[in-house]
Amino acid sequence: MIGIVGGGIAGLAAAYRLQERGREVRVFEAGDAVGGLAATYETGGDPLETFYHHLSKSEETIVDLAEDLGIGDRIEWRVGENAYYVDGVVHPLDKPWEIAAFPHLSVYDTFRLGTLTLEIDVRGGLPEFDAYGDITDYEEVPVREFLTDHTTENVYETFWEPLLDAKFGARKEDVSAAWLLGRIKFRGERDLLRGEVLGYVEGGFGVFLDALVDAVGRENVVTNARVADLGTEGGTVDTLTVETDEGVETHAVDGAVVAAMPNVLEELAGYECGIDFQGTVCSVVSMDEPLTDTYWLNVADEAPFGALIEHTNFVPPGRYGGEHLLYVPRYVQDPGEEIWGMDDDAVAETWLDGIETLFPDFDRDSVNWVRTARNPRTAPVYERGYLETVIPYDLADDVAEGLYYAGMASRAQYPERSLNGGIVAGFEVADRVAETGTRATPTPER
Numbered sequence: 001m002i003g004i005v006g007g008g009i010a011g012l013a014a015a016y017r018l019q020e021r022g023r024e025v026r027v028f029e030a031g032d033a034v035g036g037l038a039a040t041y042e043t044g045g046d047p048l049e050t051f052y053h054h055l056s057k058s059e060e061t062i063v064d065l066a067e068d069l070g071i072g073d074r075i076e077w078r079v080g081e082n083a084y085y086v087d088g089v090v091h092p093l094d095k096p097w098e099i100a101a102f103p104h105l106s107v108y109d110t111f112r113l114g115t116l117t118l119e120i121d122v123r124g125g126l127p128e129f130d131a132y133g134d135i136t137d138y139e140e141v142p143v144r145e146f147l148t149d150h151t152t153e154n155v156y157e158t159f160w161e162p163l164l165d166a167k168f169g170a171r172k173e174d175v176s177a178a179w180l181l182g183r184i185k186f187r188g189e190r191d192l193l194r195g196e197v198l199g200y201v202e203g204g205f206g207v208f209l210d211a212l213v214d215a216v217g218r219e220n221v222v223t224n225a226r227v228a229d230l231g232t233e234g235g236t237v238d239t240l241t242v243e244t245d246e247g248v249e250t251h252a253v254d255g256a257v258v259a260a261m262p263n264v265l266e267e268l269a270g271y272e273c274g275i276d277f278q279g280t281v282c283s284v285v286s287m288d289e290p291l292t293d294t295y296w297l298n299v300a301d302e303a304p305f306g307a308l309i310e311h312t313n314f315v316p317p318g319r320y321g322g323e324h325l326l327y328v329p330r331y332v333q334d335p336g337e338e339i340w341g342m343d344d345d346a347v348a349e350t351w352l353d354g355i356e357t358l359f360p361d362f363d364r365d366s367v368n369w370v371r372t373a374r375n376p377r378t379a380p381v382y383e384r385g386y387l388e389t390v391i392p393y394d395l396a397d398d399v400a401e402g403l404y405y406a407g408m409a410s411r412a413q414y415p416e417r418s419l420n421g422g423i424v425a426g427f428e429v430a431d432r433v434a435e436t437g438t439r440a441t442p443t444p445e446r
Helices: 009-020 060-068 096-100 107-117 143-150 153-174 177-186 205-216 262-269 344-358 419-434
Strands: 002-005 025-028 075-080 082-086 089-092 195-201 226-233 236-244 247-252 255-258 277-287 296-299 307-310 324-332 367-380 403-405
Touching: 002 009, 009 025, 009 205, 009 419, 060 205, 060 419, 096 107, 107 143, 107 153, 143 153, 143 177, 153 277, 153 296, 153 324, 195 205, 226 262, 236 255, 255 262, 255 419, 262 403, 277 344, 324 344, 324 367, 344 367, 403 419
Parallel strands: 002 025, 002 255, 082 296, 255 403
Antiparallel strands: 075 195, 082 089, 226 236, 236 247, 277 324, 277 367, 296 307, 307 324
């Protein structure tokens, strides 16, 4: 049996692929539900993820898996409209004429920004197309240096710097240009007349998780089961000790996949990861009326949050019993930050005060509820030299034979973390486990 530590999407994907490859699996999830960052809240209709999620067109593996699970027709592709709040004004930035009309960039600034997003390098006079094919060439280049060189100083200060502040805070100077280029490629598909095309699962990503758990077999997924110890014999993983509500159990295993944050791997195996992570405080605000008419509103002005993500301008509010649902997130680089220590009521007041400052006509009486989630490790800091610190899928040379890693510090989550990256990591690890040739069992019927 292969023991899998963590019931997030990477762990479930590894279990699914291992079963396809004829392996017996058991998934141990420390929490009371699977899904990790894709866990959900109840609403007046469909459940909603506690942390915002959508798919980009580049995320092909998760789409293929949805087809295999029989829910491919549940993925809906919609336009996610974007805008930028600058100097008290919401500026739509989807259609070419909206981008051209953005008053804070000159015509030349807009041209240089556009060529970058189209991956065209015009610095030499003659345009070089597909100029940024290998993003690892920019691993050691500071993102500010790259942007001021490949666009203009005003494009950096007016357009990119507020986004970097919102994403990385005090760590923005550490970030590499490779992350930025990877993000451009990751989020690159647009309808030129409407905007960015994004995917969502009808009924929420819980539908996808349910289908994946059903495929793995609910009897093979154990929640409230914390793996407390990983045992080795002769340099090979042979046991997992698990704490459950019923007590402590030790399971004989042919291998173990740690599909969790790297701190879990360090606790179990002593492997230290050099990647820094940042946390998130993210609230969902339910309102009777919409706040804006855009999905993703980046905020350049002074505010306690960096963006406002109005989910029901992307997915119709009728799916949620008519509630209008707004995500209000903030990344946290240091747990000493004031917002991290606030209780839920104080966080809600902070967000609502900030919204009221930006939108003086906002009516607090329209708010039905605010629910807040926190996680200390929601995203890596993609600093220069990041690739040197990713954790290998196979840890035989570093720790013990039969130990594998599929968490967020894996190569599949570079240069941007995603649900798709979690599935890719799970599959990559499962294929390596299967190649070792340890005890095979017949593929279970689904």
